[in-house]
Amino acid sequence: MKKANELKKIRKSVEKVQDAKRFEHTLGVEYTAAALAMRYGSDINNARIAGLLHDCAKCFSDEKRLSICRKNHIKVTEVERKNPFLLHAKVGACLAREKYGIKEPDVLNAIQNHTTGRKNMSLLEKIIFVADYIEPGRKQAPNLDGIRKLAFVDIDGALLEILKDTLKYLKDSGGDIDPVTEETWRYYSQN
Ligand code: DGI
Ligand code: FE
Ligand code: FE
Numbered sequence: 711m712k713k714a715n716e717l718k719k720i721r722k723s724v725e726k727v728q729d730a731k732r733f734e735h736t737l738g739v740e741y742t743a744a745a746l747a748m749r750y751g752s753d754i755n756n757a758r759i760a761g762l763l764h765d766c767a768k769c770f771s772d773e774k775r776l777s778i779c780r781k782n783h784i785k786v787t788e789v790e791r792k793n794p795f796l797l798h799a800k801v802g803a804c805l806a807r808e809k810y811g812i813k814e815p816d817v818l819n820a821i822q823n824h825t826t827g828r829k830n831m832s833l834l835e836k837i838i839f840v841a842d843y844i845e846p847g848r849k850q851a852p853n854l855d856g857i858r859k860l861a862f863v864d865i866d867g868a869l870l871e872i873l874k875d876t877l878k879y880l881k882d883s884g885g886d887i888d889p890v891t892e893e894t895w896r897y898y899s900q901n
């Protein structure tokens with residue numbers, strides 16, 4: 711399939727499973743990821759596909775997410791069982807493969823790891839992680855202007871700021887912290 715057609719098809723299909731606000735965020739992540747890919751020399755098409763699909767399981771019910779995990783033998787950790795919204799990343803990667811026909815492991819990993827990050831992220835994984843946080847529709851995060859600028863100067867620096875602010879937010883709000891998020895922070899703050 712031609713690249714432009716593939717993007718269009720995925721975009722239409724994702725629009726059907728998201729509410730209007732989430733779909734606007736999706737489009738924001740698509741073009742922000744494309745811009746970061748241009749800046750850092752990553753494949754633009756892959757960045758757009760990963761951006762379009764990263765939240766494709768975000769508007770499902772927790773029951774649906776858990777049932778997709780059961781059917782596809784996706785391991786659910788303790789913190790995911792308590793906070794099933796976290797599963798939208800793993801379930802999203804599974805659907806990207808099974809429903810949207812995406813084969814590139816890097817794209818699937820970028821979707822799978824977009825919420826918690828992980829050690830040793832690829833450039834595309836970093837691009838999606840950062841684009842998700844800085845896309846123009848996001849409003850509430852502290853120091854968003856600074857992180858937006860930094861993202862186009864030093865992507866690892868932006869990644870670190872995002873992890874720091876996310877962990878602070880989770881600690882202040884009493885949210886359960888996924889050990890993977892902690893591990894990502896430890897890895898990047900020590901390297
Ligand atoms: O799906 P989005 O809202 O676009 O973005 P996302 O997938 O990064 O999810 C954002 C939320 O995820 C944000 O409120 C912070 C939260 N989050 C990230 N790491 C963790 C986490 N929430 C919990 N409970 N634990 C984590 O480790
Ligand atoms: Fe998400
Ligand atoms: Fe998102």
